[in-house]
Amino acid sequence: MIIGGARGKNKYEILRLSLDYEILNFTKQWSYLIYNASLFFSPAIQKQYFEKYGYGQMIPVAANDVAFSIHSVILNLIILSQISMFERGNQKFSNYAIAIVVVVWFSVAVCFFIALHSQSWLWLISIFNTIQAVMILIKYFPQAFMNFLRKSTDGFSIGSVLLDFSGGVFNYSQMLVQSKDQGSW
Template sequence: ISTILGWSYFVAWSFSFYPQLFLNYQRKSAEGLTFDYVLLNVLGFGAYSIYTGSLYFSPFVRQLYREKVGGNPLVQQNDVGFAVHALVITSLTMVQCFYYASKLDRASASRALSLSRPVYYFVILATIFLACLCGLTAFNPQGYTLLLVYGFSAVKTLITFIKYVPQAWSNYRRRSTSGWSIGTCLADFAGGVFSIVQLFLDASIAGDFSGIRGNAPKLLLGVISLFFDVIFITQHYVLYR
């Protein structure tokens, strides 16, 4: 059952990126999609790929996890596959943004690719934070490698919360969800449910719910996604029909 749930969330969450990609292609425009959201998606899934890949593939990281947390990480193959696939597709969406912006006049292109000030400062601070952890890890791998891995997960978790806010605000300000694919939200919602259920099921089978704490980013990603999906679905079907 866990395997079915895992690959179900993989399919649902992976599919959630395609409606926006095809909507942009059909409209030959990324207008209505905030660049804050696009950039944060790429950075977030880059960080999540490093986090899941390290806990799944690295014997050294897995050993550190067993020593400090206990048991084996609950990161599954589908977690790594989802993270890498998401990074690829969100990167393609960013390429779309640059491509369609290149066909606009300079002022319009600048607006289309602009970052809000809070997001701009967040990216700088996150980069400094991870750079410091990388420096500490270089001097003391045994003491800081696992902390670095969780540093990437912390950045991803914060990004997941932050990235939805500009888009929700943009929809509210425009009183419209035009340019924002509702298919993305529906698939994302299904993926969030499958992901959370799988995590609790794996912990139950292992008889050790400390594994949920060890893979807290997966739980938080699911909960945060569900929260904002409800907001977007309400905007689309109730408020701005």
């Protein structure tokens, strides 16, 4: 992640990965994991799902969704641990990213206590699904801005963006096929 002393630069070149992107992505991946694992493993949430959408419907989360979420969170933990262990130059988390993360998790805490009182667990995990969808829309802005300021994408793999994008397209395609198959949009 860090290249030291290359091409006459300072001892450590600045990190080319936006810390803000990484913390927003981490929030997105945790939200997605909580949604997938809760809907896949919890009989109480599955019961609420069937009561809302009908007992003929299938749960929209498969084992591969849960496995992907776990994999993604673990990889993000590894990246964040590397960020904490290695030199970052003068780069730090921005106040905007920290504020977004704090607002998201504070909102989750409030929603948890609302759900706890009313036992609306399906509603609560739908909040997590909404969070992950919103984070998809905003998480790339810090990295794109950093690349713009540096006038370079050097050090940031477009492959990860393409994999993320194609995974989202395939996920929504899978949901469309399942919806058509079940006759329920």
